[in-house]
Amino acid sequence: MRPDLTLIHHWVPEGAQVLDLACGDGTLLDALARDKGVTGYGLEIDPDGITACLERGVNVIEQDLDQGLANFDDDACDLVIMTQALQALRRPDRMLDEMLRVASEAIITFPNFAYWRHRLYLGFKGFMPVSRSLPYAWYDTPNIHQSTFNDFERLCTDKGLVITDRAVGRGDHESHWSSRLWPNLFGEIAIFRVGRGEARRHG
Amino acid sequence: MPETLPADSVGLVTPQQARFDEPLPLACGKTLPAYELVYETYGELNAERSNAVLVCHALSGHHHAAGYHSPDDRKPGWWDAHIGPGKAIDTDRFFVVSLNNLGGCHGSTGPCHINPETGRLWGPEFPVMTVGDWVDSQVRLADRLGIARFAAVVGGSLGGMQVLQWAMRYPERIANAVVIAATPRLTAQNIAFNEVARQAIRSDPDFHGGWYAAHDTVPKRGLKLARMVGHITYLSEHSMGAKFGRDLRSDELNFGYDVEFQVESYLRYQGDAFSTAFDANTYLLMTKALDYFDPAADHQGDLAAALAPASCRFLVVSFSTDWRFTPERSRELVDALMRARKPVSYAAIDSPHGHDAFLLPDARYGAVFGGFMHRVARDLGLEERH
Numbered sequence: 001m002r003p004d005l006t007l008i009h010h011w012v013p014e015g016a017q018v019l020d021l022a023c024g025d026g027t028l029l030d031a032l033a034r035d036k037g038v039t040g041y042g043l044e045i046d047p048d049g050i051t052a053c054l055e056r057g058v059n060v061i062e063q064d065l066d067q068g069l070a071n072f073d074d075d076a077c078d079l080v081i082m083t084q085a086l087q088a089l090r091r092p093d094r095m096l097d098e099m100l101r102v103a104s105e106a107i108i109t110f111p112n113f114a115y116w117r118h119r120l121y122l123g124f125k126g127f128m129p130v131s132r133s134l135p136y137a138w139y140d141t142p143n144i145h146q147s148t149f150n151d152f153e154r155l156c157t158d159k160g161l162v163i164t165d166r167a168v169g170r171g172d173h174e175s176h177w178s179s180r181l182w183p184n185l186f187g188e189i190a191i192f193r194v195g196r197g198e199a200r201r202h203g
Numbered sequence: 204m205p206e207t208l209p210a211d212s213v214g215l216v217t218p219q220q221a222r223f224d225e226p227l228p229l230a231c232g233k234t235l236p237a238y239e240l241v242y243e244t245y246g247e248l249n250a251e252r253s254n255a256v257l258v259c260h261a262l263s264g265h266h267h268a269a270g271y272h273s274p275d276d277r278k279p280g281w282w283d284a285h286i287g288p289g290k291a292i293d294t295d296r297f298f299v300v301s302l303n304n305l306g307g308c309h310g311s312t313g314p315c316h317i318n319p320e321t322g323r324l325w326g327p328e329f330p331v332m333t334v335g336d337w338v339d340s341q342v343r344l345a346d347r348l349g350i351a352r353f354a355a356v357v358g359g360s361l362g363g364m365q366v367l368q369w370a371m372r373y374p375e376r377i378a379n380a381v382v383i384a385a386t387p388r389l390t391a392q393n394i395a396f397n398e399v400a401r402q403a404i405r406s407d408p409d410f411h412g413g414w415y416a417a418h419d420t421v422p423k424r425g426l427k428l429a430r431m432v433g434h435i436t437y438l439s440e441h442s443m444g445a446k447f448g449r450d451l452r453s454d455e456l457n458f459g460y461d462v463e464f465q466v467e468s469y470l471r472y473q474g475d476a477f478s479t480a481f482d483a484n485t486y487l488l489m490t491k492a493l494d495y496f497d498p499a500a501d502h503q504g505d506l507a508a509a510l511a512p513a514s515c516r517f518l519v520v521s522f523s524t525d526w527r528f529t530p531e532r533s534r535e536l537v538d539a540l541m542r543a544r545k546p547v548s549y550a551a552i553d554s555p556h557g558h559d560a561f562l563l564p565d566a567r568y569g570a571v572f573g574g575f576m577h578r579v580a581r582d583l584g585l586e587e588r589h
Contacts, residue, residue: 017544041541047567050550054518054574057582061537061549071538 001027003169004083004109004189011107011165011193012036017077019102021065021095022085024049026058033058040077066090072102083109084189088142093155096194100161105195112168112183112190114148119185133188149184152192160197167191204271204279211287212279213245213270213294218310221347227305227340230333230495236319240344241310242266242302245286246294248348253583255350256292257341258282258301259358259365262433262489263481265309268301269294284564291572296585297354305340306332306488314484315416327413327484334361334496338368345376355579357381359561360528361489364496367536370513371498379579380513381572383520384561386532387506387539388497393527396436397490400429404483413484422483427474429486434473439524439557499539506539513540517547518575520568522560548575 001009005028012018015037020029023042026049032038043063044050053060063071066089080099086092087110099106111133112118118129128138136143147155149168156163168187183190208214218241227235243266248255258268260281269286271279280301285291292299303311306329314329321328345353356369356377363385370380389397404410407425411418435443447466462468502508517540521533530551540547550571554560560568580587 039544039546041547047570050548051570051574054548054550054571055578057516057578059516059546059548061541061547062551063549071534071541073542076542 001031002083004191005031007167007169007191008081008083008107008109009035012038012079012081014038016040016079019043019069019072019077019080021080021082021099022088023053023058023060024083025052026056026060028081028083029053029058030056065095068094069098069102074101075104076102078105079103080106081108082106084111086110087145087147089145092145092147093159096155096159096161100194100196105164105193107191107193108152109189109191110147110152111143112149112187113146114150114184115188116185117188131188149187149190152190156192156194162195162197163192164195165193204274204276208271211289212283213287215274216243216245216267216270216272216280218243218266218272220310221344223340223343223347225343227336227343229330229336231330233330235305235312235330238305238312238340239310239316240302240305240312240340242300242344243268243270243280244301244348245269245299246297248298248350249585252349252351253354254297254580254585255345255348255353256297256299257345257353257356257369258286258292258299259337259341259356259362260301260304261358261360261362262493263477263486264362265307266301266303266311267309269299281562284562285569285572291569291576292357293573293576293580293587296580296587297576300344300348300350302341302344304332304337306330306485306492308482308485313482314413314488315482324416325484326416327487329484329488331491331495332488333492334364334368335372337492338365338372341365341369342373342376352376352378354583355379355381355576357383358385359383360385360558361493361496364493367498367510368496370515370517371510372512374512374514377515379518379575380515381518381520381575382533382536383572384522384525384528384533384558385519385536386528387499387536389494390532394494396432396527397494399432401487401490403428403432404487407483410483413487415483421478423475423478426478426481426483426486427471430477430481431470431474434470436527437558439526439555441524441555442557442559445555506535507542510539510543510545513543513545515546517545518572519547519549520552520561520571521549522552522554522556522558522568524555525558525560527558 018040020042042060080103121129168183169189224237267280268282269280288295303309306313314325318325358366363382404425407422409420410422450465498509499506521530537549
């Protein structure tokens with residue numbers, strides 16, 4: 001399993017009702033269903049991912065995340081997960097609002113643009129970084145909203161959301177996940193666990 | 204039939220007949236004293252009787268879903284693209300049951316049969332059937348075949364509505380539901396089109412209030428019109444455009460009302476063929492069954508509440524250019540299923556073929572349908588032969 005998925009696997013409570021946004025081939029939901037009795041749905045638009053989910057027996061709904069989550073009620077589930085997709089959405093900020101409307105908790109992972117290798121790439125070569133976590137050229141990348149570990153923290157703060165957990169990862173060491181020093185510099189992939197703020201909880 | 208039978212064909216098939224003497228109470232308040240159902244089966248029922256798949260047909264469909272009745276048949280059954288060895292409904296693994304619904308005109312008890320109480324044809328006196336009535340009759344066929352629980356019940360369009368009815372009314376008898384190009388209820392526009400078709404038939408002077416057989420005639424013009432208007436709703440604007448464009452039959456306009464455009468010729472041909480092959484009373488009755496289907500109506504419009512009894516897994520499939528039962532209608536169903544927390548998957552297939560796409564072969568449609576059925580087979584421990 002992808003390293004960010006392994007970490008998320010630990011964070012998801014037993015028996016939770018989960019919505020996995022951009023669930024890919026359903027690996028995570030499949031593992032969560034088998035290991036933790038999790039139920040729920042994956043949303044995906046990639047045909048191959050959808051077919052893979054069907055063959056696995058993962059509930060998958062063909063739905064474009066840029067259209068929002070209006071078809072889900074408030075508190076429709078316990079937890080919303082979005083791995084490596086926030087940066088590809090037209091309005092990540094609105095999606096964050098939506099995620100914390102349909103569930104009280106969200107887990108989000110995205111490539112950290114401020115990772116030191118990316119900084120070096122841009123700083124010294126003068127080109128947009130291309131790396132394992134950002135494998136595209138500037139003109140064909142689906143990642144239209146690059147952000148950093150710090151950027152995301154600030155967005156959560158501005159929205160009054162509560163960050164309950166965070167971690168960073170380096171793609172080359174699966175076990176090397178921690179809330180380490182200088183995450184904005186050394187984290188290649190950012191993982192956040194976010195909850196509703198006070199206003200939202202009592203409102 | 205082709206010279207040599209394709210390896211993925213179920214081959215030659217023979218329809219079978221089942222008679223039921225226990226009266227069937229109907230939604231309209233009447234009771235059908237006894238009835239016959241004609242059906243076909245493909246593949247073999249396993250020892251555990253766990254691998255049965257029921258196929259439900261659409262408006263003008265019937266029991267002949269796959270294979271050929273005789274080597275002289277020009278075309279195979281209506282869903283041959285998806286039923287056969289190695290196909291989405293893999294007959295190497297599944298035992299497929301496909302029947303003609305009550306009120307039909309292909310062998311099951313319907314308007315063209317004798318009403319035992321009057322000794323004459325049922326004709327227009329055949330009771331108006333509902334999707335629920337059909338499913339009740341199908342359950343008895345399952346009992347007769349010794350099938351306690353279907354591995355899957357599948358259907359497109361009106362067939363998909365029967366699948367939904369199975370899931371809601373007989374949850375313990377269906378493990379998986381495949382609902383394709385269907386809708387949880389007709390829109391006003393859908394009902395309007397059906398009413399045009401009905402009026403075309405009923406206003407034909409040869410209709411005789413439904414007693415046309417007694418007058419030794421058939422309301423061919425009405426049926427033809429009904430089919431023409433229906434056919435327009437089965438195709439997309441794009442597929443009609445691609446097939447015919449503004450092509451003319453001859454080189455020039457002739458400023459008259461004979462067939463000029465190819466699309467006119469096509470529609471007339473389709474209408475003519477249908478008008479001699481289908482029964483008018485059956486057509487009227489089938490369109491009514493479509494109009495009446497609305498499971499949410501019994502739950503103050505709450506579809507999720509209507510679906511609450513279901514305990515099967517669902518696959519819902521829609522087609523992008525289907526404007527008869529649009530992808531939005533399928534989404535409505537999927538959203539209700541999710542609200543009811545039922546296991547459901549949904550695929551929106553890109554297709555230029557409109558509503559008819561559910562009948563046609565398509566790579567992605569096949570992968571989705573086949574992928575889901577593969578999982579059904581795997582969960583049952585059914586061996587794959589291909």
